[in-house]
Each structure stands twice: as C-alpha cells, then as structure tokens.
Amino acid sequence: MKNGVCCRTGTAARQCGESCVYLMHAQPGNGGSDAAFGRAPAMTGPPAAPAATRTGATPGVSSDLMQFEGTVEIAAPRERVWAFVMDPQQVGQCGPGVETIDVADDTHFKATAKVGIGFISARFVVNMEFTDVTAPDGATIKAHGQAPGSAVDANARMRLSDGDAGGTRMDWSADVTISGTLASVGARMIEGTADKMIGQTFDCMKSKLEGAESPA
Secondary structure (H helix, E strand, C coil), X not given: CECCECCCECCECCCCCCCCCCCCCCCECCCCCCCCCCCCCCCCCCCECCCECCCCCCCCCCEEEEEEEEEEEECCCHHHHHHHHCCHHHHHCCCCCEEEEEECCCCEEEEEEEEEECCEEEEEEEEEEEEEEECCCEEEXXXXXXXXXXXXXXXXXXXXXXXXXXXXXXXXXXXXXXXECHHHHCHHHHHHHHHHHHHHHHHXXXXXXXXXXXXC
C-alpha cells in the first residue's frame, strides 16, 4: 500500500506494496523536477484497488494501456474541494514539472509539462477538457498530450462525497495510454515514477485545502 493506492498490473495481481500509475491532470509544478505527479507519507482513507494492464505495441512504437483508481480523504468541506479541483490554476500549483497553464474557457485548458522517466525526458503540451460536470459531485477530464516521439491520452473520473467530520472523500479512476519513446522504459519504471507523482500531488492538495481558512 502506497499513498492510499493499491495496485495490480499485467495478468497477475501484485501485492499492495507495489506502486501504481496515476495521471489525472498535467499540473503546474510545486518544485519537483519531473512531471506529473518524491514519495510522501501515506494518505488517510480507505484505498481502492486499481487494475493496470499493458497492451502490445506495433514495431518501433511501445504503448501501455493502464487503468487505475484510488480514494483520498481531505479534511475540508466538499464545496471548497470542488472549487479547488475545478480551477486548473490552483490544482496546477501541486503538479511537479508543469511549467504553464493556459485556460481557454470554463471547460478547456492547456498545460506544458516536462516529464522525466528513467533516462528519458520530454516536454509535453497537453490539451484538457472537463466533461460530465455535476457540481459539487463529480466530473470527467479528457486529456491528450504530445511530445517529440511520445504521446499520452487519459480519461479520468473524479467523484466527491461527504467524508468524516465535515471532510470530503475523493474517489478517482483513470484510463491512461502512453505511447512512443517514453513508454519504452517499461511499466515498472513508469509505475515507480507515477507513485512519486501521486504522493507529491495529493499531499500538496491536502496541505492547501486543509490549511485554508474558512470564509468569514
């Protein structure tokens, strides 16, 4: 179990001590050197068990299809959490490696992010769209990112519900495809990097939300 997430990959289930892949937004950096989302203390709240599978690739193009999910408990009211996660500029501050966020309108935005996995580093331009928005309960985020020789596509879902003592429970899941040069490093290395991304991103979000003062 790491950062409130339990994983399995391939055709056989792994123990929860293994790491898992997370890619929900491309988000602006909070001081990290690699994009998206080290390691941080485990989060509270009951974890969900993600499933991760890989598909084969055509010659010369490695491609990974990964499916995963998790749960995070945040000691802040749901309305505050909703306003935060639906604001790309605010969420963006918690994503290591993201350099810029450009908001086109209420549902479309673009991020530039530097991603490093193993010996490969790439700068992605990621276009994102909010769909199926139901405030303050949930939304879907679709993303397509492109870098020289690599690409990423993600379809992520987020659901908020009332947690304990006035807090918020966030359940999330995502389908992610990484193709090209970046995927060639292999699933284990991608998962290890993603585990660090999860820890940094959610710890930052929790710190900002739980430390925020309530409106007067």
